[in-house]
Each structure stands twice: as C-alpha cells, then as structure tokens.
Amino acid sequence: MASGTALLYDEEMTRYKLLWVDPACKIEVPERLTVSWEALHNAGLSGRCIPLPVRQATEEEILLAHSQEYLEAVKKTPDMSLEELMTFTQQYGDVYFHPNIYHCAKLAVGASLQLVDAVMTGKVRNGLALVRPPGHHSQRSEASGFCVFNNVAIAALYAKKHFKIQRVLIVDWDIHHGQGLQYCFEEDPQVLYFSWHRYEHQRFWPNLRESDFDSVGKGMGAGFNINLPWNKARLMAPYFRGLLEHCDQKCLTWLLASLQVGMDSSDYLSVFFHVLLPVAYEFNPELILVSAGFDSAVGDPEGHMCATPEIFGHLTHLLMSLAGGRLCAVLEGGYNLTSLAQSVCQTVQTLLGDPPSRISGLSSPCESALESIQSVRAAHQQYWVCFKNADVSLWPDPGTKCSRLEGDTQAEEALKEGEMREIVWPEPPSRLAPPIRTGVTLPAGLEDDVLTSCFRVTGIPLTPNQVAKELWHPAVPELKDEKVLQSLGDILSLLKEIEKKEVRNGLAVVPNVSLAATFGVQHALTSLTDRVLLVFLGNEAPVELQEDGRVMLIQLCSTEPVETKSKFYVPICLKKSSSDVAGFLHAVLSLLLPLAYGYDPGMILAVMADCSLVGAVAWAQLIGLLQSFAQGHTLALIQGAEKEIIRVTAASLLGEPASTLGPLGPPLSENVKAVEKERQRLQTHWGLLQTTGEDHP
Numbered sequence: 001m002a003s004g005t006a007l008l009y010d011e012e013m014t015r016y017k018l019l020w021v022d023p024a025c026k027i028e029v030p031e032r033l034t035v036s037w038e039a040l041h042n043a044g045l046s047g048r049c050i051p052l053p054v055r056q057a058t059e060e061e062i063l064l065a066h067s068q069e070y071l072e073a074v075k076k077t078p079d080m081s082l083e084e085l086m087t088f089t090q091q092y093g094d095v096y097f098h099p100n101i102y103h104c105a106k107l108a109v110g111a112s113l114q115l116v117d118a119v120m121t122g123k124v125r126n127g128l129a130l131v132r133p134p135g136h137h138s139q140r141s142e143a144s145g146f147c148v149f150n151n152v153a154i155a156a157l158y159a160k161k162h163f164k165i166q167r168v169l170i171v172d173w174d175i176h177h178g179q180g181l182q183y184c185f186e187e188d189p190q191v192l193y194f195s196w197h198r199y200e201h202q203r204f205w206p207n208l209r210e211s212d213f214d215s216v217g218k219g220m221g222a223g224f225n226i227n228l229p230w231n232k233a234r235l236m237a238p239y240f241r242g243l244l245e246h247c248d249q250k251c252l253t254w255l256l257a258s259l260q261v262g263m264d265s266s267d268y269l270s271v272f273f274h275v276l277l278p279v280a281y282e283f284n285p286e287l288i289l290v291s292a293g294f295d296s297a298v299g300d301p302e303g304h305m306c307a308t309p310e311i312f313g314h315l316t317h318l319l320m321s322l323a324g325g326r327l328c329a330v331l332e333g334g335y336n337l338t339s340l341a342q343s344v345c346q347t348v349q350t351l352l353g354d355p356p357s358r359i360s361g362l363s364s365p366c367e368s369a370l371e372s373i374q375s376v377r378a379a380h381q382q383y384w385v386c387f388k389n390a391d392v393s394l395w396p397d398p399g400t401k402c403s404r405l406e407g408d409t410q411a412e413e414a415l416k417e418g419e420m421r422e423i424v425w426p427e428p429p430s431r432l433a434p435p436i437r438t439g440v441t442l443p444a445g446l447e448d449d450v451l452t453s454c455f456r457v458t459g460i461p462l463t464p465n466q467v468a469k470e471l472w473h474p475a476v477p478e479l480k481d482e483k484v485l486q487s488l489g490d491i492l493s494l495l496k497e498i499e500k501k502e503v504r505n506g507l508a509v510v511p512n513v514s515l516a517a518t519f520g521v522q523h524a525l526t527s528l529t530d531r532v533l534l535v536f537l538g539n540e541a542p543v544e545l546q547e548d549g550r551v552m553l554i555q556l557c558s559t560e561p562v563e564t565k566s567k568f569y570v571p572i573c574l575k576k577s578s579s580d581v582a583g584f585l586h587a588v589l590s591l592l593l594p595l596a597y598g599y600d601p602g603m604i605l606a607v608m609a610d611c612s613l614v615g616a617v618a619w620a621q622l623i624g625l626l627q628s629f630a631q632g633h634t635l636a637l638i639q640g641a642e643k644e645i646i647r648v649t650a651a652s653l654l655g656e657p658a659s660t661l662g663p664l665g666p667p668l669s670e671n672v673k674a675v676e677k678e679r680q681r682l683q684t685h686w687g688l689l690q691t692t693g694e695d696h697p
C-alpha cells in the first residue's frame, strides 16, 4: 500500500512578476509561493514530506491541452521587450506575461506531472505541487486569469494516457470558476469536473453564462460537469451610499460585518455532503486531482469568503476516502498571504495523515447556498442515481438575474478597501497527533499482520463491584464472566491511553459489545469529553439516552426502530444493508456526516455489533470518515472475531485509505425514503442536514 506525501516546489517559479501597472493582476505575486513554502517549513511539515524534483513539461505534454499555435506564441515571450510583452498580454484577459513566465509555466506543468507519476506508480500516496502560474483558467489557445498552461487539465490527460485510467475526478475549490477545465472536459465522461465559485448571477469574474449550475456537460460528457455557483453578493443598496459619506472607520467596520456575505465552513461542508461526495462515490474515481485554490479562504481579496483555513484539512480528509487515497493537489489561487499559508499547511498536514482539528460553531448553510445546492442536485438528477430521490423542485430558472440592487462600485471599492483592513481570524489550532496512532486490545490467538503495527494494550480485569460503580447498569450475569471483566479492563486502559494523548485511536474486540459500548460511553463522559457520538451497527442499542445531549446515538439497524422524537437518537433502518452499499453510503453522507459535524463530539465510539449489517469495505469507509471528528479519537468496538472486519478496522484506524466501494448501483428506494424521513425530522435541529431552500419544502 503506497504511503507518504510528496511536496513539489522550486524557487525558480518565484522568478517572474508583474512588470507594469495592472490592478487586476497585482495580487498574483511571487511571495505567494515563498510564504507557503516557509510556512510548511516552519511548521515542520515539509520535513515530513517526500520532496520530489520538478521538471519542465515537454512540448508534447503541453500539446495535450493546448494548440500548437498557442504554444508557438508563448514560446516567443522570453525574447520579448517590455513593450512587446505588454502588447502580447493585451490579447488575453486578466493575465500578464514576463520573460521568465514561459519557463515557470513549464515547471508548473512538469511539477504536476511528476506528482501524478509518483502517485500513480505508488511511490507516494498523495501530494501537493506548490506552483505558479496557476492553470485552471487557461484554455486551448488562450491565457486567462493569471494562467498560461492548464496544469490540472494536462495532468488529467497525462494520467489517462500514461496510466490508462478511465475515471479522474477534478475538485476545484478555488473561488473562481476554472472555465479552462470545463471547456477541456465537458464532453469527456472519463473526467468529472466539480467547481464551486463566486458567481453572483454572472456578475463575478469571469462573468460567464456557462459557469452556472445548468452547465452539466455535453454529449457523452453530460452529467460530468458540476458547477456550484455562490450567488450571495453584498447588496449595495443605494442608501448605503449616503451612509458611507458620513461613515467613520467604526461604522464602516459595523457596516462590513453586517455585509460580510461570504460563504463559510457550513456552506462548504454542506456542498460536500449533498452534492460532491454522493456523486464522487458513485463515479468511483481512480485518481483525484484537486485544483487547490485558497482564495476561497477567509481574508482573500478576491474571494471575500468566511471559511477559515482549517476547513481545508477537512475537505482534504473527506476526499482521501476516495480513489484509494490517490490524491494530487495542485495550487491554483490564493492571494491573502496569511490565509494562503495557513490553508496550505492545513491541507498538507491532513495529506500526511494527521487528524483534522475540531471545527466548532458550524450551523447551517445560508439560504443562497441552499438554493445553489438544490439547483445543482435538480440539474444533475437525471445523471446520478444518488440524486434520484432528491427534492427536485427546481430553483428559479438558471441564469435569472436576481433583482439585485445594482452595486455602487465607488462605495463597493471603499467597502472592500476598508474590509481588507478589518478581517482577522484565529490561527488554526495546533493539530497534535499522538506518537502512537492505534491501540488495540483483542483476545489471544487473533494475531494478524496489520495488527503488528498497533500498540497492544492489556488492562487489569475489573472487579464486579468496580463495574457496578463505573457502570450505571443493572447488574447482569455477564458481569460475573471474567472474559467480560477483562475486556472492560482493557477498554479502560485504552481510553486512558487516549486520554493521556499517548494513543490517537483504538480497537477492542470484545465478548459483549453492548456492555462494552455502555461502559466505553460512560467512561469517556467522565474523563474525556462532554459529548460522545456512538455509531452503533446492530439491532439492540445498548444505552438509555439521557436527553442532555452528552451522547448522540446513530444506530444502523435492519429491524423497524422505535419511533423517536429525540434529536440525539437517530435510528436508521436499512433493509438488506449489506448488499445495498449505495443505501448505506447515502445514509452516511446525507445523515451521519452532517449530524456528526453539527454535534462536534469529543470522542467517537464506532460499534460493530452485527457483522452482517454492512460489508467490510463499507465499514472501513465509515471508520475512515469518522476520523474527521474528535481529533481522530475513535474507539472501535467489535464483537466476535470476524478476522476480515478486524483487519480492515485496524488498517483504517492506522490511516490506510479504505479500498474503494466500486461502482454503486441505485440505492434501495425504501432505504432512501427511511433516511430522507429522518433527515426531514432532524434538519430543523441540525442545519447541515438541509438540502433545499425555505420556500421549497
């Protein structure tokens, strides 16, 4: 199994810059690379990566995505005078040339291809290419938006050609629409292109009608282009204009705060749960390319978004469950040197396997984001079975100009200038990863190769009255069984190792999983955290739930569950769940993940009481996704000695990417209905469950 994270960087790519005055281009500066590289170095992250040399792309490689005449034209720029460069630049939009930019553009492509080689040959598991110029706006015969060659487009075409892969997912989280990628792959069903971008009903650059959600791809490529437009824009009502003239800095700050209309982490995660991940799992990619633009982070002069840098640690982690973890991230935009550097570090730290930091204060997606989510799901409903049962009342026709009050550019600029001075955000919390990743307690005789890299933990068996004290549980005969008392002692020592931050997560194979789960929850609540998420696969849920919210129980069962009104008890009844992998996944993505992010637990207990409910691969996928939470503090409890389940659980807890679920059939409609019913019931309590705007129930 491949391991290791590649990091590609060459300071040669800092040796070009804007040589004349152009307000549109002044933000694309060499320091973008140097601050990112230095931040990775100072955080001790670059030292944990595998450095790979960049190289110049060959002409043949560039011609995969660009025309000969365009290449010939760009080839002439190194010998051009300043005037000739300015004239040459005029023919394109929002981009600039420099005598050394052709050289750097070849290095940016070459770095991307080196990364694809290393990942596809298994030399590394994943990696990041820190490059400039960026690429996702450049087209076959045209430079655009600071881009000269389309790094990620060439990487995808190169991967298809040299590694014979047939399904590449491109995730473009840059705040601008990568129209160059859309044009390149819109008829290609082998490359699924997903982009979110500021759109504001076509008022935001590059102001293209085809950046809207109804551009779904063409011909054979229909369904393989997903645009998620962000349409909320600051409403510069004319009466603000008057106010501005009398506005001092304080009032400007207040005004900005009330206008701060960028999207935040709740919006981003909702799009992952309800749009990108369902399609990505159904597409079942063999490789993930990320057009990693960080102008979608807070503080960026282009993006004006509110999501703080740690969100990129989560977005990266959620994507690492796909394609067997083969993920190549290539830098695109990002112009606030502080949030750019922090976001790059968050991304690399997750690629290295460190647990994402807890994200608190998530709420629900804003109304505008819900409109976009609903519109995209409706537009793609005919192409992806995961949206088959989505509420389809299509949002206003695409491309409608919302009745926005026209912006007042002078005031808008004033706001922006003022705004840039005002935005501050907390440093991302440090993400300590304990020295030992996985502790394991299991009955003797269950040796297995993967378990050797776990840390064996054996506790002192509990005495019956110790249990009576620790366990608010009616005394049951099992509590006399010395195997049970031993396993409770083992769990106690595992939890203590986690509590002491010696161990990140743990696996216990137990004789009685219900007692173990009850004991684990109660001990975690007394010594580790005030919120435990218990994910229980089996029909008899162990714990009585106090409605105080200190435990959230998500129970996957096969028999009709009890009716419940509780917002902390979520029974998910799935029929034939072991064969309906798509139904299981739908429950995980549209219900379990949003709930867990909204609940923000300090500990996760993942309990497999009944091995027949889901297959080993689906369970391993779940264990991987659950490590997004609680700084990776996951305790898996398994009853019985299903060797395959034990092995995949340990492998996933150790950070091995779960193997892919393979092509997914349509989910059983009764299972989708059961999940949708729960989602409807709970979405007023847990906002991340929402997928539609208010007006459309």
Ligand SMILES: CC(O)(O)CCCCCNCCCN
Pocket: 023, 024, 025, 094, 134, 135, 136, 137, 145, 146, 174, 175, 176, 205, 293, 295, 302, 332, 333, 334
């Ligand atoms: C890689 C990238 O997507 O970040 C490039 C964005 C280009 C933006 C051009 N317009 C700039 C207008 C200045 N206010």
Ligand SMILES: [Zn+2]
Pocket: 174, 175, 176, 293, 295, 302, 332, 333, 334
């Ligand atoms: Zn951008």
